[in-house]
Structures are given as C-alpha cells and as structure tokens.
Amino acid sequence: MIEFKEVEKRYGHFSVLDRLSFSVKPGEHLALIGPSGSGKTTILRILMTLESVTAGNVLINGVSLNRETRSGVEVEASEAHLRRMRAEIGMVFQHFNLFPHKTALQNVALAPVLTGRLSKNDAKERALQLLEKVGISEKANEYPARLSGGQKQRVAIARALALQPKILLLDEITSALDPELVEEVLNVITDLRNETDMTMLLVTHEMGFAKDFAERVLFFERGKIVEEGPPGEMFHSPHHERTKSFLRKVIAAGHRV
Ligand code: ADP
Ligand code: MG
Numbered sequence: 001m002i003e004f005k006e007v008e009k010r011y012g013h014f015s016v017l018d019r020l021s022f023s024v025k026p027g028e029h030l031a032l033i034g035p036s037g038s039g040k041t042t043i044l045r046i047l048m049t050l051e052s053v054t055a056g057n058v059l060i061n062g063v064s065l066n067r068e069t070r071s072g073v074e075v076e077a078s079e080a081h082l083r084r085m086r087a088e089i090g091m092v093f094q095h096f097n098l099f100p101h102k103t104a105l106q107n108v109a110l111a112p113v114l115t116g117r118l119s120k121n122d123a124k125e126r127a128l129q130l131l132e133k134v135g136i137s138e139k140a141n142e143y144p145a146r147l148s149g150g151q152k153q154r155v156a157i158a159r160a161l162a163l164q165p166k167i168l169l170l171d172e173i174t175s176a177l178d179p180e181l182v183e184e185v186l187n188v189i190t191d192l193r194n195e196t197d198m199t200m201l202l203v204t205h206e207m208g209f210a211k212d213f214a215e216r217v218l219f220f221e222r223g224k225i226v227e228e229g230p231p232g233e234m235f236h237s238p239h240h241e242r243t244k245s246f247l248r249k250v251i252a253a254g255h256r257v
Contacts, residue, residue: 001026001199002047002167007056009042009223016042017223019056024201026166029193031210031231032203034220035246040203042223044169047201048091049082060085060167087115090160091169094176096152098144104131104155105140111162123162130158134188150181157188168192170202182206189213205255207235207247219243 002024009017016039024030032040045051046058049065058065067074068081077085098107108127112118118126131137134154144152153173160168170189174182186209193200193213204210210217211231218228219238227240238244 001028001061002201003057003059004043005057005059007046007058008054009039009046009051010054015223017046017053020223020225022218022225022228024199026199027197028216029200029214030202031214031217032201032220033205033207033210033217033246033250034226035249037222038220039223040220041171044091044171044201044203047167047169048089049086060088083115087163088165089167089169090163090165092153092156092160092171092173094172096144096149096156096176098152098156098159100144103141103143104136104147104158107144107155108158108162111159115163117163127158127162130161131155133161133191134158135184148181149177150184153177153185154188157185157192161192165198167199167201170200170204172203172205174204174206205250205253207231207250207255211235219246221246 004020004022007017007020008015032043034040042051046053053066057067063085065085066077068077099110102110105124105127108130109123112123112126113120128137128140131140134157136151136154139147139151144155147155174185177185192198202210202213214231216228217231217234219226219234221242227234227238227243234243235247238247
C-alpha cells in the first residue's frame with residue numbers, strides 16, 4: 001500500500017532521511033518511534049504531500065507520489081497529481097491545526113466541499129456523523145478556542161476522516177494533551193483501528209498504547225530504521241543497544257511500556 005524506496009530528504013547539507021526504504025501492507029497498523037529529530041514527522045509530511053523528497057520514490061498503491069508520467073515522460077508531480085494522491089490520506093497533528101475561525105462542524109465539513117466531493121448539505125450531514133463517532137456532536141457549533149485539548153483533537157480526527165481516507169497518519173496526537181485527556185483520544189483511535197480497514201501510521205511516545213495498537217514497530221534514528229519488529233519483541237527484548245537506551249529514556253520520562 002505504501003512504499004518508500006531509497007528516500008532521501010535533505011535541507012541544504014543536512015540529511016533528515018537517509019536512503020530510507022520500508023513498506024506498509026494494506027490495513028496494517030504501524031508505530032513509528034524514535035528520538036526527537038529522527039525524521040518521523042518528515043515521513044508523515046512526505047506522505048501527506050506537505051514535503052517533497054530530495055531523491056528516491058514514494059509509492060501509494062503502486063502510484064508514485066512525487067513523480068507522474070505525462071505524454072510518456074516522467075516528470076515532477078503537478079499540484080493536481082498531489083491533490084489526487086492526498087485525497088486518499090488523512091493526517092492528525094500534534095497541535096491540532098484546526099481553523100480557529102471555523103466551528104467544529106465547519107472544520108470537518110470544509111474539505112469535502114472544497115474538493116467538490118459533497119454538496120454543502122451532505123458535507124454538513126457527514127460532519128455531524130463523524131463528530132458523533134468521535135463522541136463530540138454536542139460541540140458541533142463551538143469554535144476551537146472553547147474546546148478542551150482532547151475535544152479539539154477529536155474534532156481534528158473527525159476532520160481527517162471527512163474524505164474517507166484509506167491511510168490515516170497520526171503524529172504524536174496526545175503529546176500536547178493534559179494527561180487526563182489522553183485516554184479519550186486514544187479510545188477513539190482504538191475504535192477506528194478495530195472498526196475500519198484503514199492503514200494507520202502512528203508516531204508516538206506512548207509505548208503502552210503502541211503495543212496494543214501496532215502489529216509492527218519501526219525504531220528510527222537519524223532518518224534510518226535501526227530496528228523493527230512486533231511490539232512485544234521490540235519493547236521487551238530489543239536487539240540493538242540504541243533501541244534499549246531509547247526505551248530506557250522513554251520509561252524514565254514516565255511513559256508506560
Ligand atoms: P521527529 O518528528 O522525529 O522529531 P522531524 O521529522 O520533525 O523529526 O525532523 C527531523 C529533522 O529535520 C530535525 O533535525 C529537524 O530539525 C529537521 N527539519 C525539519 N524540518 C525542517 C526544515 N523545514 N528546515 C530545516 N530542517 C528541518
Ligand atoms: Mg515529530
């Protein structure tokens with residue numbers, strides 16, 4: 001479903017992703033872990049077409065994200081191509097990134113209307129259903145400033161689902177929340193995991209959650225995969241010294257493994 005092939009991302013001379021290759025199967029739930037700066041957000045932002053790659057190729061269902069063929073010639077992807085590819089993918093950010101001057105309902109209904117997928121009325125109806133699904137329909141007409149962090153993040157999840165994506169990207173979605181609000185957001189993710197066939201990529205420091213969520217964990221350092229495996233093995237008997245020391249630090253910071 002997703003394939004990174006020798007992907008490089010550089011800013012000037014600074015290399016963020018270093019010939020990175022990995023693939024994700026349809027319906028797989030993957031956890032991406034690793035120290036700050038190891039490239040996890042960059043991977044998700046590339047998939048969301050918010051960042052370009054310096055070299056290499058990213059394929060979604062066999063179609064290149066960053067290149068397209070026009071009149072038989074392979075060229076850099078156009079904005080129209082990126083938009084088509086992006087329509088299959090939803091992303092939830094650490095800091096919610098809701099539109100502050102739109103209500104919860106308007107935040108969720110916007111993309112289906114802008115992309116011409118749904119009429120205003122249908123988009124509104126779907127937005128209400130999604131807000132209900134994340135348990136927050138009673139806040140439909142509130143602006144983000146009047147919502148708690150957990151409520152904002154649930155609106156952001158509903159918004160990410162509005163175009164019915166096949167791939168859902170979750171970037172440290174509970175890191176900015178007060179501890180007592182983490183669970184309400186993770187419960188929504190657990191339901192989505194169990195009730196849909198979306199392919200899901202989760203960047204997290206919540207190792208306890210990653211263990212229940214993911215079939216496979218990738219541990220990154222400096223834009224490379226150091227180690228990967230099923231969560232039980234990765235968290236309890238990691239092979240690499242770097243993985244061990246990272247997990248020790250995460251536990252010391254108060255996260256459950
Ligand atoms: P992570 O999510 O694992 O913490 P990121 O993908 O956010 O890591 O960042 C990886 C590295 O890329 C970091 O060192 C970061 O400073 C750098 N980086 C990210 N975006 C930019 C940018 N726009 N310009 C320069 N460096 C960047
Ligand atoms: Mg990050």
